Amino acid sequence: MNTLHAISMQAQDWLHLFLHFVSLSLLAVGGAITTVPDMHRYLVDQQNWLTSEQFNTAIAIAQAAPGPNVLFVALFGWNVGLNAGGGWAALLGMACTMLGLLLPSTILTSVSTRWGHRNRDLRAVRAFKQGMAPIVIALMVATGWVLSSAQHGPRGDWNLWLLTAVSALIMWRTRLHLLWLLGIGAILGAWGWV
Amino acid sequence: MSTSNAPAPARPQPRSPTDLFLSFTWLALQGFGGVLAVVQNELVEKKRWLTNEEFVEDWAVAQIMPGPNVVNLSIMIGDRHFGLRGAMAALAGMLTMPLLAVLALALVYTQYAHYPQVVGALRGMGAVAAGLITAAGLRLLPALRRHALGIPVCAALAVACFILIALLRIPLAYVLPSLGGLACLLTYRKLKP
Numbered sequence: 067m068n069t070l071h072a073i074s075m076q077a078q079d080w081l082h083l084f085l086h087f088v089s090l091s092l093l094a095v096g097g098a099i100t101t102v103p104d105m106h107r108y109l110v111d112q113q114n115w116l117t118s119e120q121f122n123t124a125i126a127i128a129q130a131a132p133g134p135n136v137l138f139v140a141l142f143g144w145n146v147g148l149n150a151g152g153g154w155a156a157l158l159g160m161a162c163t164m165l166g167l168l169l170p171s172t173i174l175t176s177v178s179t180r181w182g183h184r185n186r187d188l189r190a191v192r193a194f195k196q197g198m199a200p201i202v203i204a205l206m207v208a209t210g211w212v213l214s215s216a217q218h219g220p221r222g223d224w225n226l227w228l229l230t231a232v233s234a235l236i237m238w239r240t241r242l243h244l245l246w247l248l249g250i251g252a253i254l255g256a257w258g259w260v
Numbered sequence: 261m262s263t264s265n266a267p268a269p270a271r272p273q274p275r276s277p278t279d280l281f282l283s284f285t286w287l288a289l290q291g292f293g294g295v296l297a298v299v300q301n302e303l304v305e306k307k308r309w310l311t312n313e314e315f316v317e318d319w320a321v322a323q324i325m326p327g328p329n330v331v332n333l334s335i336m337i338g339d340r341h342f343g344l345r346g347a348m349a350a351l352a353g354m355l356t357m358p359l360l361a362v363l364a365l366a367l368v369y370t371q372y373a374h375y376p377q378v379v380g381a382l383r384g385m386g387a388v389a390a391g392l393i394t395a396a397g398l399r400l401l402p403a404l405r406r407h408a409l410g411i412p413v414c415a416a417l418a419v420a421c422f423i424l425i426a427l428l429r430i431p432l433a434y435v436l437p438s439l440g441g442l443a444c445l446l447t448y449r450k451l452k453p
Contacts, residue, residue, distance in 0.1 A: 092326045093436050099393060103425050104432040123369070126386035131365045133288045133358020134295050136328040140359055141366055171327025172335060176347055179321060179336045186321070189453050195323075196451070197444030199403055200414040201436070202323070204421035206397025211426040213390035226387045233391030238398045247388050255384025256377040 071117050075150040080162055083115075083146065087139070087166030094171060095198055098136040100205035103212040105142065110216075115146045118216050125213065130248060140164045210234065225260045272308045274341050277349035283307060284334050284353030289361070295330040295354075309337065330354065408450040409443075417443050 075083075086108055090101045102125070109116045116124075124145060128138035140160045147159030185191050214230045233247045254260045274280045287302045288295055304315050322332040331354055338350030372378045404414045421439055424430045 089433065093432050094326045094328070095323075095436070095440070098328045101432055103429065107429055107431060122386050123382060124366075126382050126389055127365050127369060128362055129389040129392070130382075130385055131358065131362040132291055133361060134291070134328055134330050134354060136331060137355075137358055137362045141362060144363065144366065168327065168331065171325065171332070172351065175322075175325045175327060175332045175335050176339055176344070178325065179339060189448065189451050193448035193451050194444050196408055197447035198440055199400070199407060200409075200418040201421050201440045201443055203397045203400045203404070204418035205425060205432075206400070207394050207418075208422045208426035210390045210394030210397070211422070212429075213393065214387070226383070229384065229387040230391040230394070233388040234394040234398065235391075237392050237395030244392055247392065248385050251384035251386075251388030252381040253384070255380035255382065255387075258376070258380055260380075260384050260387060 071120065071149050072151075073115055073146075073149045075115075075146070075155065080158060082113075083143070083159070084162040084166045087163050088170055091167050091170040092174065094167070095202060097206075098139060098167060099209055100202065102209045105139075106212060106216060109142060109146070115149065116142065120145050120149075122213065122216055130252075136167070139167050223260070229254065229260050274309060274337075274346070277338075277342050277345050280338050280342065280346055281349040281353040284338075284350045285357050288330075288354050288358045291330075291358075299330055299333065303337070408447050413446065 090104060093104075094101045106118075106121055110118050110121050121142070124141035125138045128135060128141055131137070140163060143159035143161070143163030144156045145159070146163075147154075147156030150159070210230070214227060229251060233251065236242055236247060237244060251260075274283065283302075287299060290302070291299075300312075300315055303310050304312055310318065318333060318336055319329070322329045322336060325332050331351065334350040334354045335347045338346035338348070340346070342349065369378065369382065404411065404418075407414050409417075417439065421435065424435045424439065425432065
């Protein structure tokens with residue numbers, strides 16, 4: 067986020083940004099985090115609106131702060147705006163990504179919640195719920211993979227990979243509070259061990 | 261729902277949209293690294309707005325629906341008690357203060373980004389965060405144990421999804437309707453009507 071990555075955003079670019087997150091909204095089954103690989107592909111690889119470092123920093127900051135993880139999406143828009151020229155653009159970018167991602171799913175949820183609750187024994191509802199389970203799980207693991215390979219880079223820093231693998235293992239197998247893990251990660255990083 | 265007999269002991273309920281807003285704000289601000297770990301504890305154990313069974317049902321629907329699960333859950337609970345006003349109050353509670361906190365943290369980070377220790381600390385936290393997300397997926401694996409498709413088919417679907425997304429970097433918009441649709445269709449055929 068310290069790096070300058072100046073871009074220029076026209077009105078149609080903002081619209082594209084908004085519409086892309088609108089299109090992701092209804093695909094975010096299993097949480098916003100499952101759309102991270104696609105956001106990386108779009109924002110970093112295709113449009114070059116964010117650097118890979120900015121992308122990963124945004125996720126790390128949102129993880130370190132309290133609240134729903136989805137707020138990393140607000141930081142993506144905020145950073146695109148900062149790259150494009152400053153405060154108002156940052157607010158506009160944040161509005162594009164957050165409203166785009168939340169509006170369609172929020173409306174759909176409000177409308178269909180009662181229906182889904184009433185019909186939870188219906189065969190189609192059960193099939194959807196169960197059928198998506200292996201996909202949702204694989205998407206979360208894939209997200210961890212994409213994040214790791216993006217930030218650990220082609221240099222193949224084995225100690226970063228090790229830290230990721232160990233924290234995944236500890237989180238998976240124990241009930242240790244994740245704040246401890248994040249804190250240990252911060253200390254290791256600050257000391258330059260990883 | 262029955263009107264007979266003695267009135268059931270009063271269930272704690274959100275008193276007003278303001279109550280919803282403040283409760284979800286407090287809930288969200290406890291959730292470092294994600295709210296999921298806190299939400300059951302707060303809504304079922306402390307507030308007692310939901311029983312455990314109701315929570316599991318609601319959580320299932322919140323997961324089925326696209327969008328962030330905890331955000332969906334706040335909308336559902338708010339909507340149930342105060343309609344649209346309640347849903348908006350709960351949603352605003354879940355997002356407003358945490359959003360300010362995240363922006364504040366991002367601004368602080370920009371100020372100190374030239375210290376290598378700060379950059380290093382965030383790199384370390386990023387590596388941990390990637391692990392935490394992986395672990396969140398792995399912790400859901402037991403949900404597949406009694407899956408109608410059986411473990412081998414589930415594993416094949418999951419591995420295919422991982423390869424397409426993580427290794428080949430195919431857009432989610434292609435993978436989810438095709439592979440996800442296939443998975444739902446196969447499951448539908450296996451389930452008893």
